[in-house]
Amino acid sequence: KWEQVEAGLLTDAVVHLDGRVLVSSSRGQAAHLGAWNVQDGPTLAADRQREKHVGTQPSIAIGLQLTSSKVGGDADLAALLVRIPNRDPSREEYSLVLASLKDFGEKKGQVRLWTGRPARQPVLAATPGGGYLAVSGNRDHEILIYAIEDLLAGKQNLAQAPLRSEGRVRDHVAFVKNTKNEHGLAFSDTSTSPQARGAAPRAPVQGDLIFNFASNRLSDQIQGWKLDAPDLDQWRVRLGDGITVEQNGRAVGKPFPLQRRQSVTQVALLPPITRKTPLLAVAYQELGQTNLVLFDVATGKDFRVLTGHVNPVRALAFSGDGRYLASAGEDQVVNVWSLRDLDQILGKQGLLRGLxxxxxxxxxxxxxxxxxxxxxxxxxxxxxxxxxxxxxxxxxxxxxxxxxxxxxxxxxxxxxxxxxxxxxxxxxxxxxxTLTVDQGIDEHKPLFTLFVTRERQWIGWNPLGPYDVSDEKLQGRVGWHRNTGLPAAPTSFGPVALHRNEYYRRGILRRLFEKGDARVAFLPREAGDEPTLTVWIDELGPKPAKVRNNRAIIQKAPVTLGAAIDNLPPERLGWIRWQFNDRGWKDFSRDLGKTRKADLSALPWTRGEHNVQVVLRTHEVGAEEKTARMDLLFLPEPPGVEFPARWLEAFGNGEVKQATVRAAEFSVL
Structure with missing residues (x-):
């Protein structure tokens, strides 16, 4: 028989070796440590001699572990994870408290962990037999490790560097455009105040990163970039029991209904741009599940489920033309969703909801x-x-x-x-x-997902498989998870690196953004996507006039080799070299930007066939090589003979006579 033992919010419980049950709770608006005795049968009774507040008001104990003050010793300490709430979640405080079990509840050590809303439910763990405590849940997805000996000595330092993931939580995201009319995606790279729910996206600030779709580069240079977002001057989102859209202070359409277990983490408004009525993107948590949906304010119905985040979404932004939605969350990825096909579902596809x-x-x-x-x-x-x-x-x-x-x-x-x-x-x-058909609901995956490391390397991919990456090391971070059905190895993971030849597509994020359709991921490369290399001899020009068997005919030893590189930004060029008659590669002597020049005058030009080859290699993951070859036929003019004056005097009348003339007296023309 279970009876009420004490009033308060029970948050955790552990069983002590002596049979007592230790509990952490919130009583009287303060974190509380208590003990319950197990009597005969399944009845619990509070031990009133062993209960004490361990936190200031207001505070809540959200985690409890037993540990020892000495490695290998008996459990004589309770470690409590304490939260100090605040109306502003960004100012909540989290602390780790050590309390004695001998002098029950007496505080023996305390360390402040972090300030701000946790990325997920914080977790407290202890090594068996004492020694260390570990806490997870902060905004940077770190595991903080403390030596119990240090905490008892009043030290605040970590026992070692935090264990953490390679990525960061992105608190802000927005579409941007620069003075060249190039499009990009801006997102925060440092810990900032999270985007308020329903707030318009902000312009890039120092500390943000921008991914330029045109150049396929990530940069922290924000100069020249401006916000590309819908005009929300007349519009506002109001959160209450539901989500209401207002225009000039007056409610528009129908509110988004919120259920009791749904907690909104972010919402974005798309005013009428391509449609006559506004739309909402709503991110919410329900029973630990992350949800992101599109909602039609006119009908009061959601019509699309966006599946791609596994942790709460904290930032949402529509593009200025309303064709894209960007989302970022505590799973450390940024997703971009295409909205170009909304006219294919809204008002056209049906469903019988609730049946x-x-x-x-x-x-x-x-x-x-x-x-x-x-x-x-x-x-x-x-x-x-x-x-x-x-x-x-x-x-x-x-x-x-x-x-x-x-x-x-x-x-x-x-x-x-x-x-x-x-x-x-x-x-x-x-x-x-007879039933009335409701608006249908479909499900979409991201157009593409972007993951950026703390070292600002990135990998972006489409769910169908094609990807692009700045550093080949990141190819091991993304792949296919498979359920094998084998008890000994129920799951497997295949990194994309194993399928690079099939799925690596340089510039795929640009193509996806330009087209807004995942199907372009598998189309052949567009003209202009690949670098081109053109080779010529200056003395002949790009199109030699005399050609025999695909060989350009030259009658004088060439002086200059030229090569032109097109459709290749400078940062993608690894190197470019040339060789003559397969005799070893050489660097060009003159760099003229897209054009390179080399001096050929010192080469051993003999009558007959020759060739010149040029090769360039790109500097990137999945590097490409381009080769151009020019075959030449060196046919100098037939030689002429100039006779010495003495010879002409002797034979000037056209008669042929035998004579001896030294070879040095002749000259070859």
Whole structure:
């Protein structure tokens, strides 16, 4: 028999070796440590000699561990994780307190952990037999480790550097545009005040990072970048029991209804830009689950579920043209979602909300009727028809004809093709029931996801697989998780590095942003995406006039080799080199930007075939090489002979006579 032992908010409990149950709680608005005795049977009784406040008012004990003041000793300390609440969550304080079990509740040590809302539920752990305490949950996703010996000595220092992930929580995100009309994504890289719920995104500030889609580069240089966001001067989002949109102080449309267990973490408003009515993006937590949905203010219905975050979303921003949504959260990633296809679902695709259909015995039947999800018309229709769970559904009736449906894979698509607010007649075992179709709901994955490390390296990917990365080391951080079905190894992880040849796409984030369609991820490269290399001999020009068997004919030894590089930013160029007749690679002697020049005059040009090759290599993950070759045929003019004057005097009359002339007296033309 369990009876109430004490009033207060119980937060944690552990069993002591002597059979007592130690509990942490909040009593009288202060963190409290107490002990309960286990009497005969399952009855607990508070030990009034062992209870004490261990925190100032107001404070709440949210974690409890038993430990020892000496390594290997008996448990003689209680370690408590204490929260000091504040109306402003960014100013909440968290502390670690050591309390004696011998002098029950007497404070033996304390250290301040952090200020601000935790990234997730804080956790306190202790090494068996004493020695160390570990705390997790701060905004930087760190694990803080303290030596108990240091805490008892009044020291505040960590026992070692924090254990932490490679990423950061992003408190702000926004679309931006620069003076060249290039688009980018800006997000915070330092701990800042979180974006207020419903607040408009802010312009880039010092400490932010910007990913430039055009150059495919991440930078902390914010000069020249401006906010690219919808104009919200007349608009406001008000949070209460629901989420209401106001224009010039007057409510517009229908509010977003909030259920008791839903906690809104962020909301963004898209005013009428491409549509006549505003939309909301709402992020909320429900029973530990992260949710992000799009909501039509005009109809009061959500119509799209955005699946891609696993921890609370803290920042949301629409692009200035309303075609994209960016989100960032405590899972340390930034997601970009395409909204270009909203006209394909809003007002076109249908659903019967609150009515769940199942297959049973080769027939369809009603699996569940969720009353609070039914629209008013359907609630009345179902009540009048007396529909109940397990009633048979034969199909839909149109123009007096029954369209028999025997599987959920045919029933739901049939409703999906019905326009919202239209009516369908469903034939059931209780007769025909006319129902009003609701707005349909679809599910979308991110257009792409971007993860940036503390060292400002990045990897971006589309859920279908294609990715781009600034450092090949990050290829091990993203991959495919598979359920193997094998008891010995139930899961496996395959990093994208194993499939680089198939999925690596340099510049894929730019292409995705420009098109707004994930299908472009698998299209062939566009013209202009690949670098080009052109080679020529200055004395011949880019298009030699004389060509024989694909060889350019030259009659004088060439002097200068030229090479032009196009569609390759300077930062992507690794090196460019040339060689003559496969005799070893050399660097160009002159760098003229996109053009390179090399001196060929000292080469051993002999009559016959020669070749010049140029190769460039890009400087990036998945580096590319481009090669250009020029085949040449060196055919100097036929030689002429100039006769010495003495020879001409002797044979000037055209008669041929034998004579001896020294070779030095001849010159070859």
């Amino acid at each position: 769940v259909i199942k297959e049973t015995g080769g027939k369809l039947a009603i699996a569940e009727i969720i009353d609070n999800q039914l629209n008013e018309a359907n609630r009345d229709a179902i009540r009048k028809a007396g529909l109940q769970v397990d009633d048979t559904v034969e199909g839909l009736v149109s123009e007096g004809q029954l369209r028999a449906l025997k599987s959920v894979s045919t029933f739901y698509p049939a409703i999906w093709q019905s326009r919202p607010d239209s009516q369908v007649m469903m034939r059931t075992s209780r007769g025909d029931v």
